[in-house]
Amino acid sequence: MQFDDTVRSRRAILGSAAALAAFAVTRSTVGSADRVAPKPVPTPVRRRIFAEPKAASVRAPRGVQPELFDRAIAALDTHGDRVRRRDRIAIADFDAPSSEHRFQFIDLEQGEVTAMLVAHGSGSDPSHSGMLQRFSNEPNSNATCQGAFVTADYYVGKHGRSQRIVGLDSTNDNARSRAIVIHGAWYANPDMIQSHGMLGRSQGCFAVGEQDLPQVFAMLGEGRMIYAGKA
Known part of the structure; x- marks a missing residue:
């Protein structure tokens, strides 16, 4: 009788552990599916900044050669x-x-x-x-x-x-x-x-x-x- 009770206790513990494990796996899987993946941080783009083009050559005023x-x-x-x-x-x-x-x-x-x-x-x-x-x-x-x-x-x-x-x-x-x-x-x-x-x-x-x-x-x-x- 004592042996049977011990066996039952062990089986109950193992069953509980298995159930908890299954629940954890299920929750983890559901959480992963529901969770939105973070957007990747964009790599900074290095743009070449060009100086403003030089002004056109100054023209001679009227009357000046x-x-x-x-x-x-x-x-x-x-x-x-x-x-x-x-x-x-x-x-x-x-x-x-x-x-x-x-x-x-x-x-x-x-x-x-x-x-x-x-x-x-x-x-x-x-x-x-x-x-x-x-x-x-x-x-x-x-x-x-x-x-x-x-x-x-x-x-x-x-x-x-x-x-x-x-x-x-x-x-x-x-x-x-x-x-x-x-x-x-x-x-x-x-x-x-x-x-x-x-x-x-x-x-x-x-x-x-x-x-x-x-x-x-x-x-x-x-x-x-x-x-x-x-x-």
């Missing part, structure tokens, strides 16, 4: 580390006669142009025709030199208040030693055109009308570029 303007802008890029103010430039267009307003001050941000008279050197126009015939960088040539310049400091000399400029190219790197500057002069005043049909000549300096000089200084200041040339 495109070839000269393009060369001036190229010079501004070439000498950018020496030209600290890049909002305005000046172009001396020596294709034009001295009777024309060929000293062009260009606001690169607004596209506005202010033009004035400017004389060229006697060595560039020996016959005094009013047209620049040649450039020279040679000392004592009294000629206008071509290329890019940067405006420097002001001083008072024999022409009154004047401004030094520094030549940035091999075609004008003697400008400082030649004392090529910006100054006012009577022979660059507008009345010279009325009486002679042309301006007088400098010794290679950018000579402007005496009344125009303050405005020239205001538009140039220090650290801006002047480009002189012919197309």
